[in-house]
Amino acid sequence: MVATATDPASAQPAHPTTAPPAPRASDLGVVPTSSMIVGAVAGMIWFWIPLSLLILAVTSIPSVIGTVFGGVVFVYAVRATDRVERVRSEAVFGFCIAVPYRKLTPHSGFQGWAHQLWLDVSSGRFWKVLAHSYLRMVFDIFAVSLAFALLAFALIGPAAANAIHNSDAAAGLSFISPPLSWLLAVIALAAAAAILVFGPRVDAAVDRWLLPASPTAALQHEVSALHQARRGAVSSASTERHRIERDLHDSVQPRLVSLAMTIGLAQTKLDSDLPEARKLIAEAHDDAKAALLELRNVVRGIAPTILADRGLDAALSAVVQRTETAGVPVTLELQLPKRFSDEVESWAYFVVAESLTNIAKHAKATHAVVTVRYHEPTDQLHISVFDDGIGGAQTTGDDTTGLRGLGERVRAARGTFAVSSPETGTTTVTAVLPCAL
Numbered sequence: 001m002v003a004t005a006t007d008p009a010s011a012q013p014a015h016p017t018t019a020p021p022a023p024r025a026s027d028l029g030v031v032p033t034s035s036m037i038v039g040a041v042a043g044m045i046w047f048w049i050p051l052s053l054l055i056l057a058v059t060s061i062p063s064v065i066g067t068v069f070g071g072v073v074f075v076y077a078v079r080a081t082d083r084v085e086r087v088r089s090e091a092v093f094g095f096c097i098a099v100p101y102r103k104l105t106p107h108s109g110f111q112g113w114a115h116q117l118w119l120d121v122s123s124g125r126f127w128k129v130l131a132h133s134y135l136r137m138v139f140d141i142f143a144v145s146l147a148f149a150l151l152a153f154a155l156i157g158p159a160a161a162n163a164i165h166n167s168d169a170a171a172g173l174s175f176i177s178p179p180l181s182w183l184l185a186v187i188a189l190a191a192a193a194a195i196l197v198f199g200p201r202v203d204a205a206v207d208r209w210l211l212p213a214s215p216t217a218a219l220q221h222e223v224s225a226l227h228q229a230r231r232g233a234v235s236s237a238s239t240e241r242h243r244i245e246r247d248l249h250d251s252v253q254p255r256l257v258s259l260a261m262t263i264g265l266a267q268t269k270l271d272s273d274l275p276e277a278r279k280l281i282a283e284a285h286d287d288a289k290a291a292l293l294e295l296r297n298v299v300r301g302i303a304p305t306i307l308a309d310r311g312l313d314a315a316l317s318a319v320v321q322r323t324e325t326a327g328v329p330v331t332l333e334l335q336l337p338k339r340f341s342d343e344v345e346s347w348a349y350f351v352v353a354e355s356l357t358n359i360a361k362h363a364k365a366t367h368a369v370v371t372v373r374y375h376e377p378t379d380q381l382h383i384s385v386f387d388d389g390i391g392g393a394q395t396t397g398d399d400t401t402g403l404r405g406l407g408e409r410v411r412a413a414r415g416t417f418a419v420s421s422p423e424t425g426t427t428t429v430t431a432v433l434p435c436a437l
Contacts, residue, residue: 032200035092040144043137082129089207132210143199150192154185255291312345319353326360335373347413355385355429363389381433393421
């Protein structure tokens with residue numbers, strides 16, 4: 001059935017880079033030059049791969065299988081090239097290139113896979129990556145080939161020219177004198193060195209021009225992310241309101257009705273049967289205490305007091321203790337070097353609390369593991385909740401576990417949320433929350 005469900009709207013970075021990447025390293029040196037040489041050698045092979053796949057897709061139109069296979073592999077090859085080139089540019093030139101916005105399909109299954117391929121091909125980013133690859137390959141192959149040709153001329157040119165000069169002199173002809181051949185060799189050597197030293201600057205310029213997301217695409221992503229966050233916030237608030245209404249109706253309201261009826265009966269017994277009236281008043285007192293407890297539970301679901309007073313560490317420990325009381329042992333792993341904003345701690349708390357509640361109610365698990373870590377380089381909280389239960393949890397369709405509401409809550413925070421729950425067993429809920437709002 002459904003093995004993995006991911007919130008597509010929140011699977012992108014919350015803050016894309018709109019400005020050109022700032023270099024942290026020089027585009028001159030051994031590493032950039034080596035990268036250009038390796039790029040030329042690899043380009044002689046890689047140059048033909050996407051082109052061959054494209055030709056296969058076009059020329060195999062009578063063969064549906066050949067067309068589909070060539071087109072699909074071509075798309076995946078370009079997508080892989082995008083990732084490799086961003087990593088290479090950061091390693092060689094020190095450019096900080098954010099992961100570009102990629103529009104994700106809302107569909108699942110085969111339809112989602114096919115639609116995602118179409119979204120990739122129809123995006124401007126796809127063709128920018130293709131243009132970047134071929135510009136880099138053509139320049140690197142041309143520059144390195146020319147540089148090595150000049151080096152070869154500088155090494156063997158004077159000797160060849162001297163041999164030609166001697167034979168020409170014996171025949172009474174002389175076109176190239178040895179001093180001129182040495183001068184040309186020095187010029188060729190200098191030109192080859194200049195190409196190898198300054199050629200990487202062209203590579204860096206192409207990277208700076210084509211690898212980052214365009215300002216328009218970045219702004220479109222920002223608008224889309226804000227729209228999704230707003231929709232998630234509205235949906236999350238509506239879900240929370242309905243939950244409060246349901247809790248009040250199912251728990252607090254019956255207690256208050258019972259309290260009112262008990263007090264009414266006690267009033268009728270005050271004059272005729274005082275001992276019975278006292279007994280009814282004692283029952284009313286118990287009902288009042290039970291109603292207060294139910295109200296505390298409802299309020300705890302809105303804003304846990306321990307979370308505000310003692311922080312996320314203590315609040316999660318309390319949730320884990322309640323889950324263990326319900327019969328599911330939990331291993332809690334925390335790496336929280338500081339307090340975070342109230343909103344971030346609240347989001348993290350509800351992700352863990354709701355996940356553990358689902359485990360206790362639905363998973364039939366014998367053990368759970370909760371991991372919450374702060375990742376300082378990205379200023380994010382990484383949350384993972386694993387259980388060894390029956391699996392099969394879903395975030396779409398007939399969602400009885402509240403995972404869809406969790407996804408909406410995380411999306412409102414402009415984070416990412418995913419659920420991996422194969423039918424064969426085990427469930428892993430992961431969320432990444434930005435700490436800087």
